[in-house]
Amino acid sequence: MRIWFNQxxxxxxxVFRNLRQSAPNGEITLICTHTQAHATAFxxxxxxxxxxxxxxEHEYLEWCVDFCRRHNIQLFWPGKEAALISKHPELFQAIGVQVVSVADFDTLSLLHNKADFYAALPAVVAQTMDFIAVNDRDAFDSAVATLSAHHQRLCVKPAVSVFGLGFRVLDTQRDSITQLLKGVExxxxxxELRHGMANxxxxxxxxxxxxxxxxxxxVDxxxxxxxxxxxVQRKKSQLAGGGQTIDNNADIDGMVARLTAHYRLNGLFNIQFKEGVHGVRLLEINPRPSGGFGMACLSGANLAQIALQAIKGKACQPPSIRYGLRVSEINTPVVMMPELL
Known part of the structure; x- marks a missing residue:
């Protein structure tokens, strides 16, 4: 089977490593594309x-169809423009290509915007933290006043963001120069945030x-x-260098199952949670494998193999997971690919 992962x-x-472990030599061929000639995924x-x-968007969609045709792709596992591609599966089906979509177009678009996602999420499926979406300083001030009456500390994050970019805890005690000198992250x-909003x-x-x-x-x-x-639940240590532990939290297990059913999630995806004073709360659903995917598979669950078996229509036996296992990752130096001609 020729499997293509775009950018x-x-x-x-x-994911590539675990897919290879799941198949005899030569059974699958993994093809990767990227806009950067030195992409480490290569x-x-x-x-x-x-x-x-x-x-x-339209040009990229046409390029993807043509790439599948030219390279005899049988299974397309998109990363870039996954929502757009999920909206047009018939273009690929017409040339005999199966597309792996984590969810349909509307769901993927919803997950992309956390304000819309949180607002639409039924509480019986999973609970999020208390939040208020704002677009100007007056609304921000009102939100801070409202939430401060119930919570000791507040934080902010853009509604559209990845990797936690833009997340900040609101500091009411120190100014930025003090934070800088003390190395506060x-x-x-x-x-100072309010002052910036004035402009x-x-x-x-x-x-x-x-x-x-x-x-x-x-959770992978x-x-x-x-x-x-x-x-597979990975509980992150709150101590630097403490690694992560393969966990089995019952509340999280229930929410993951309900979220998967509610949004009809498919393939490989990641769901994140964090605990507050009122219990565990949902942070986000990532419609892709996580950065810690390899650590999760050390638990004894080859998630890539399970997903591929499901895609092929085969029965999937639940693996035996090694709960309590402490895992981590180490950096490995590599020589980058020579520039492609």
Whole structure:
């Protein structure tokens, strides 16, 4: 089977490694494309090609169909423009290509915007932290006043963001120079943030939220159109260098199963949680393999294999997971690929 992964994150090498472990030599060929000629994901692929940059959505969709045709792709596992591609499966089906979509177009679009996602999420499926979405300073001030009456610490994050970019805890005690000199990370002085807003009458949606101060879980999952086939919980240590532990939290297990069913999640995806004073709360659903995917598979669950078996229509036996296992990752130096001609 020829499987194509278009532009995605460098951590895809863990997925490639686990796919190879699940199949006899020569049974699958992993093809990877990226707009950067030196993408580290190329190091783990059987074949790699450079994608054209700066295509419009329609142009990129046409390019993907043509790439599948030219390279005899049988299974397309998209990262870049996954929502757009999920909207047009018939273009690929017409040339005999199966597309792996984590969810349908509307769901993927919803997950992309946390303000819309949180607002639409039924509480019986999973609970999020208290939040208020704002677009100007007056709304921000009102949100801070409202949430401060119920929560000791607040934080902010853009509604559209990845990798935690833009997340900051609101600091009501220190100014930015004090934070800088003390090496304080992921915090921002409340008054200085308000001052900056005075120069920006309206801004992209920002979430003002209760700060969840407890441990965090990253749950790597394999599913089949709403059926949760396997989920591995990684509980992150709150101590630097403490690694992560393969956990089995019952509340998280229930929420993951309900979220998978509610959004009909499929393939490989990741769901994140964090604990606050009122219990564990949902942070986000990532419609892709996580950066820690390889650590999850050390638990004894080859999630990539489970997902591929499901895609092929085969029965999936639940693996025996090694709960309590402490895992971590180490950096490995590599020689980058020579520039492609």
């Amino acid at each position: 995605t994150f460098s951590t895809i090498h863990a 190091l783990a692929a059987d074949e790699h090609y450079v994608e054209p940059a700066e295509l419009t 992921y915090q921002i002085p409340l008054q 920006t009458p309206e801004f992209a949606t920002l979430l003002v939220m209760e700060h969840l101060g407890g441990p965090e879980w990253s 999952c394999a599913g089949r159109h709403g059926e949760l086939l396997c989920a």
